[in-house]
Amino acid sequence: MxxxxxxxxxxxxxxxxxxxxxxxxxxxxxxxxxxxxxxxxxxxxxxxxxxxxxxxxxxxxxxxxxxxxxxxxxxxxxxxxxxxxxxxxLDRMNRVLDFDPIDRSLTVQAGIATEAVHNAAAERGLFYPVDFASKGSSQIGGNVSTNAGGIKVLRYGMTRDRVTGLKVVTGTGEVLDLNRGLVKNATGYDLRHLFIGAEGTLGIVVEATLALAEPPADPKVMLLALPDAAAIMRVFDAFRSAVALTAFEFFTDRALAHVLARGAQRALDTDAPFYVVCEFDAVGEAEARALAAFERCAGDGLLLDGVIGQSGAQNAELWALREGISESLAPHLPYKNDVSVRVSAMPAFMAEAQALIAREYPDFEVVWFGHIGDGNLHINILKPQALAHPDFVRECGRVTALLGEVIARHGGSVSAEHGVGLLKKPYLGHTRSAAEVELMRGIRRVFDPHGILNPGKLFD
Amino acid sequence: MxxxxxxxxxxxxxxxxxxxxxxxxxxxxxxxxxxxxxxxxxxxxxxxxxxxxxxxxxxxxxxxxxxxxxxxxxxxxxxxxxxxxxxxxLDRMNRVLDFDPIDRSLTVQAGIATEAVHNAAAERGLFYPVDFASKGSSQIGGNVSTNAGGIKVLRYGMTRDRVTGLKVVTGTGEVLDLNRGLVKNATGYDLRHLFIGAEGTLGIVVEATLALAEPPADPKVMLLALPDAAAIMRVFDAFRSAVALTAFEFFTDRALAHVLARGAQRALDTDAPFYVVCEFDAVGEAEARALAAFERCAGDGLLLDGVIGQSGAQNAELWALREGISESLAPHLPYKNDVSVRVSAMPAFMAEAQALIAREYPDFEVVWFGHIGDGNLHINILKPQALAHPDFVRECGRVTALLGEVIARHGGSVSAEHGVGLLKKPYLGHTRSAAEVELMRGIRRVFDPHGILNPGKLFD
The missing domain is CATH 3.30.43.10 (Uridine Diphospho-n-acetylenolpyruvylglucosamine Reductase, domain 2)
Structure with a gap:
């Protein structure tokens, strides 16, 4: 400069x-x-x-x-x-600007941390449901720019579903005040939704108005142990029919081993290849219905064991087994795949992806977990000590391209919630057609004609 | 040609x-x-x-x-x-193409009627919640292109919240297959949301994949009589805190008179200036809580009378008082304003709008109704017999411009759910800034460079 x-x-x-x-x-x-x-x-x-x-x-x-x-x-x-x-x-733009109890909306600057929004909502007797492991550091502007999802999408949706107003500065320096908290507004293209997930390439998000929810009534958390991959979606279907699920998260025995090695509390004695943490509110007969679903699944051989949290502290311990995974893997410099398919496509996709990965990564440790109720899997490849980092990344890139072909065949996405940024650019074509990318390029030129906003990200 | x-x-x-x-x-x-x-x-x-x-x-x-x-x-x-x-x-493209019980999604051609989607969902044990008076004729492609709302937005959201996939033909003749039913897909701009509400100016919607919901458990419908406009939002707040509302719709005594004149059944003996039809599911203690809210509101002088439907048939009769309004007004060639503000802004906006309309339309009959729980009012001006239609429209346009200024001052929208089309074009600037319109123009050129898709609509 x-x-x-x-x-x-x-x-x-x-x-x-x-x-x-x-x-x-x-x-x-x-x-x-x-x-x-x-x-x-x-x-x-x-x-x-x-x-x-x-x-x-x-x-x-x-x-x-x-x-x-x-x-x-x-x-x-x-x-x-x-x-x-x-x-x-945006670190210094971290204030709550407005709260309205009738609209149940919170207007915040973009640099406020996700967890600070959780706290601001709770102080006002309400609830901000977008929740994920990095909530202490991540900021709302980033959540908006990647349409952050997390562990409660099943019930509350993505960040997109919470944003009722957005203030942005475009690449020409215009300030746009989009939708201003309205529920209904049919006056042309909803530019707000264009900025959500745009990864800062169309404008810089400076403020957001967020729709808050009622706090969960009486959350119940269960940890379930499953005998095989095929059981996962069948157990999901059984529980979803029984109760209104807030979350349905799965992880493998390898993921559990890493979390336990970092000091988490073991919650079940049974060893199983797959585990699920699920949550629902204990309204009406929900708990009884969930336990009945558990018994039915166990009777059908779909569940090996399970436990239901008896207190807020025990719920937190069960959640820690799932929420601690990413951090427990960090020392191994994992290469992360964050992929999704339609929920109905999950069994066939997962079988094919598992076979591909077993074949292509015979010597790498692979850790699976994710928001399987949303059709979203996180596949983490751990770097062997002996392998140099650049070699590891090159090898993972090769397999990601093969995985991309499997994803495309199942109509899925090469990035479910992490965005494209720099790292997923080579694989964008597995999810978005050439015509779509060309239209995105045209939109980008409209909002950023000088090419100054996050150039080189998302697509060239 | x-x-x-x-x-x-x-x-x-x-x-x-x-x-x-x-x-x-x-x-x-x-x-x-x-x-x-x-x-x-x-x-x-x-x-x-x-x-x-x-x-x-x-x-x-x-x-x-x-x-x-x-x-x-x-x-x-x-x-x-x-x-x-x-x-x-699109009339001949009216088929159901696919249903998936795991995804709970229905893929339809764009020319299928809204009510046919309701029926297709019900036949599969599920529920499509976007619901409004013209459902028998309106088609899904049109619903998508105006982001149709209706009477159950409070609980289920707009059309936008239901569309998980969209197939469109752009102005260059490209076929785009957008999002394909995925819950999570963070791979660049969500073009799907750009087409929703675009009024056919960016492409022609040919297919949609729709997320279905669980059918309502046991819907209860109440008709309430209110003494004044100020009571409406206070009653809304009381009922919203008591039960999970599916709908909260208001109308005036004049609206009721038109519906009764067309043969609807009177449901309350009390005459009141304002009425509300609300709906909720009778899960758990909901009915008792709603009745307690009713008693509290009546004790506070916010309600004059009320009735709760005792059967599906009686529920339908109560709904007919609200749903029959538009049709009952049609012979009077009403000029329609469809406006919204934030719910919290409604009391101040409504007082100002009422004063403006009383002052500017001293001799016209004005009928108010709408989805007040969403901040959405339909203000219908009826044509006096003696006035020629062009003169009537010109006079209404003059007042709409004044109303537009009030709407802008309250941060509202000149079209909540009807779109802009040809008729609301002169008022677009009250809701969208010049910078926003210029960006919309740029987007339109990207998708329709030859200017062949619905030219002259939305903006020039």
Whole structure:
């Protein structure tokens, strides 16, 4: 970046909010992926929508690329700045701006952490249901930009289903105030939904209005042990028919071993190849119906064992077996596949994917878990100690391309909830047609004609 | 249209499926609005997505504009063909293509009637919840293209919340197969949501995959009589806190008078200025809680009277008082305003709108009703016998512009669920900013570079 450009940026934000120290560049230049080395030229810390607008106009004038940056917990490299970009970190825009008890809506700045939104909702007697392991660090702007899902999609939907208003700054520096919390608004294209999942390529999200829900009545959590993969979807169907499920999450014995090795409490004595954590509210006869479903499944040989949480603390312990998986794998530098198919396609897809992976990764440890009630599997390949990281990534990329063909055959997605970013770009064509990508390219030119917003991400 | 163009179209579809008789042109050229005279040059009746694609390619080659056409129950002129266009009527594409019991999804062609979808879902033990008075004629393609809402949005959401897959033909003749029923798919811009509510200006919807719901358990319907406008939102809040409402619909004494004059059964002896029909499922203690809410509201002077349906037949009679309004007004050629604000803004907005309308329409009969639980009001102005229709429309347009300013001040929408079409175009700027409209224009050029899809609708 030219020195006069940097000076102009400092003129906009002040010295203290434009970082250029190597440690800051390294910190703000990457997300939870570790495949691409960070190399931004500066980090800008705006404190208002107006300052974000000023940064965009500055970027246009000086032809500098921007990388919008939230909690940087992303797993596809969407927030990585590896090519001299300026990182626009929303950290200082983390306030609750408004709450309305009639609309049951919370308006927040984009840099607020997901967990802070949970807390803000709870303090007001309500509930923000988008929930996942990185909630302490991830920010709402990032949630919006990847349409974050998580563990309660089954009942409450994705981030998309919660956003009733969105304020964004486009690539031309326009501030758009989209939908403003309306339930019904049939006045042309819903641009709000275009920004949700756009990974910061169409604009920078600066505020969001979120629809809150009633708090869960009396959540019950069960851990189930299953004899084989074929049982998973049959148990899902039995429980879904019995109760209104909030979550239905599965993981393998290998995933459990990693979580237990990190100190989690064993909850069942029975060893099984597959486990499920499910949750539902104990309204009316729900608990009795769930237990009856359990007995029926056990009688049919679909369940080996199970336990139901008897307290909030025990529920938390059961959830920890599922929620702790990602963290327990982190030291092994896992290569992550985050794929989905229609729920009905899951048994056939899973059998084919398992066979492919067993064949192609004979020597790698593979850990399966995920939101199987949404048709979403996380397949984590662990790096063998002896293998160099670049070789490991190259080998995983080769198999991901093969997996992409299986996904395409089953009509699925190469990224269910992690986005495309840098890492999944080579596989986008397995899920989106060439015509779709060309239309996306056209839309991007409309919103970012100068090509300054997260260039190189999503597609070229 | 040039004779060789017409001959080429007949070559594609055969003589019988290209209509040019004056009666057919008049029938297919208009929707439920009566303000613009229909004048299409032909009507095409495709039977497959491939034929729709062929029609689009033909239109590009011969520079002919197309008007996609469903049940033509629209109230904003979005399906009117008044300028020599070719109407593409989806009537013959009305089949159920697929049902999956695990995904609980129904894939249908775009020309299927809304009510036929209700029936197809019920035959499979499930429920399609998008429900409104014109369901017998309206088609799914039109529902998608206006993001249809209706009476059960409070619990089940809009059409947007039900569409998990969409097949469309764009203005360049590309067939897009969007999202294919996936719950989670984070692979770039969700083009599906762009087509929902686009009023046929970006592409022609040819198929939709719809998420079905569990059928309602045991629906209870109440009719409530309220003493004043201020009570409406307070009663809403009391009932919403007591039970999970499926619907909360309001109408005035004038609306009731029209429905009763058309033969509906009176259900309450008490005369009141405002009425509400609400619905909830009688699960657990819901009925007792609703009755307690009723008693509390009556004690606070917010309710004058009420009745709860004791049978399916009585529920239907109560609903008929609300559902019959539009039809009862039709002979009076009403000018329709379909506006929304945030639910919290409703009391202040309604007071201001009522004052404006009383002042500006001293001699016109005005009938208010709507989905007030969604912040959505239908304000119908009835034409006095003595006034010529063009004069009436001009006068209503003048007041609509004033109402638009009130709506803008309250952050609302000039079209909550009817779309923009031709009739609401002059008021679009009260809800969408100039920057938003310019972006919409850019998107339209990407999807329809030849300007053949419903030109002149939504915006110029």
């Amino acid at each position: 030219e020195p006069d450009a940097l000076a102009a940026l400092r003129g906009l934000l002040g010295e203290a909010r434009v970082l250029t120290e190597p440690a800051d560049l390294a910190h703000y230049g990457r997300d939870w992926t570790r495949q691409v080395a960070p190399a931004p030229s500066a980090v800008a810390l705006p404190e208002s929508a107006g300052e974000v607008q000023a940064i965009v106009r500055w970027a246009i004038a000086h032809r500098v690329a921007l990388v919008p940056s939230g909690g940087r917990t992303g797993l596809s490299g969407g927030a990585v700045a590896a090519a001299g970009e300026v990182v626009v970190a | 040039e004779p060789d163009a017409l001959a080429a179209l007949r070559g594609l579809l055969g003589e019988a499926r290209v209509l040019t008789e004056p009666a057919d042109l008049a029938h297919y050229g208009r929707d439920w609005t009566r303000q613009v005279a229909p004048a299409p040059s032909a009507v095409a009746l495709p039977e497959s997505a491939g034929e729709v694609q062929a029609i689009v390619r033909w239109a590009i080659a011969h520079r002919v504009a197309l008007v996609p056409s469903g049940g033509r129950t629209g109230l904003s002129g979005g399906a009117v063909a008044a300028a020599g266009e070719v109407v593409v009527a």
